Amino acid sequence: MLAVVFSIYLPQMSLGHEFGAGAACLKCKDKCEGFELHFWRKICRNCKCGLTEHDVQMNTEENKKVGKLFEDTKFTGLIAKLKTDGLPGYPGSMVTITLPNAPMKSVTYEWAPPVPNKHLAVRYIQLLPPEKRPVAGTEGAVYRRQQMARQLPEHDQDPSKCHELSPAEVKKMQQYVRKYKEEALGVGDVLLPAEMAHVQAVRQGGGVAGAGGKPGSALKSFSCHHCQQPMQQGEPAVYAERAGYDKLWHPACFVCRTCNELLVDMIYFWKKGNMYCGRHYGDSEKPRCGGCDELIFSNEYTQAEGQNWHLKHFCCFDCDCILAGETYVMENDKPICRPCYMKNYAVKCSSCQTAVDPEAQRVSYDALHWHAQPQCFKCSGCSKGLIGQRFMVVQGFVFCSVECKKKILN
Ligand SMILES: [Zn+2]
Ligand SMILES: [Zn+2]
Ligand SMILES: [Zn+2]
Ligand SMILES: [Zn+2]
Ligand SMILES: [Zn+2]
Ligand SMILES: [Zn+2]
């Protein structure tokens, strides 16, 4: 009977867990046997690093994810209409750009702004910091891929990528996704400010001359909404429909307010006058679980160590046992249960060689530790207990006096 039940549930449990399986970890090298997704944390079971630390070719998945993000959104804006490729179809794959006036200068980008004017696209990329330019095969391409995973978590947009949501949680999440698609989500446009001024003038009903002084003068200032510095004459700027076309950004200034990273592929979330990446917009709206990294749509959750947690996810990072009501220790910002702590992290007493309990009193000197008990922290010469006494440490031994030291080390 049990076997039958499992054969029904197993395929569901592994939903979405096949992607990236077996990929080598770039950080742990051969210490990781290959990527294997933890059943609810978004990390590798073998080495505990994230998917982006593993050598996964993410392009098709990325494009699917971003395509889905823009599904059901309306890009009726003026600029979108001008686009030859027409969003929301997402062109996020490799582009090789050869500029007609610069022979031999053909460069492949993992992404470039989808504008018809290739010079503008290339100039936009040149205005980014060198280590963030999405040139294929460079650290900039790796940076973009990592930011893609970090800024736009799939589990912030797709309930099927979340772990065991209740029907009520699924409903709340769908409402949340609908809300940000209606109110916040957008993608930047790259234009010359002069071009934009022209487009705006045309839009304002006919001739530039007849538009009246006001909108024209507002566009004259051309200073960046992020750094307030002026735009350079003839250089491309980033515009965001949600923010209004009276605002513009230097390409390198189109960043998330919280993490200050370049908004990946210019995908932004606009809220109360600020730009956010998807992750930090989510954080501004909902608590995020420190265990599974998903936004929390349940009314019940717990706060511990300055983070929020699904009740079932405040678990030991090593063995996944639930920690509610248990003693735990924070190691590298991860909660660890007492048995795992004693086994894997606890310092050993230099005298009795057993682990020192996290709650036990201890004496520490440089890298040496002892139970704070007379039978452990004692003179190596005369065995006198040294708690609260003067002592000296020589070659890993503790002594009460020079005399005792001479007895042992001569
Ligand atoms: Zn790893
Ligand atoms: Zn791994
Ligand atoms: Zn700026
Ligand atoms: Zn951010
Ligand atoms: Zn969780
Ligand atoms: Zn544990």
Ligand SMILES: [Zn+2]
């Ligand atoms: Zn001891």
Ligand SMILES: [Zn+2]
């Ligand atoms: Zn002594």
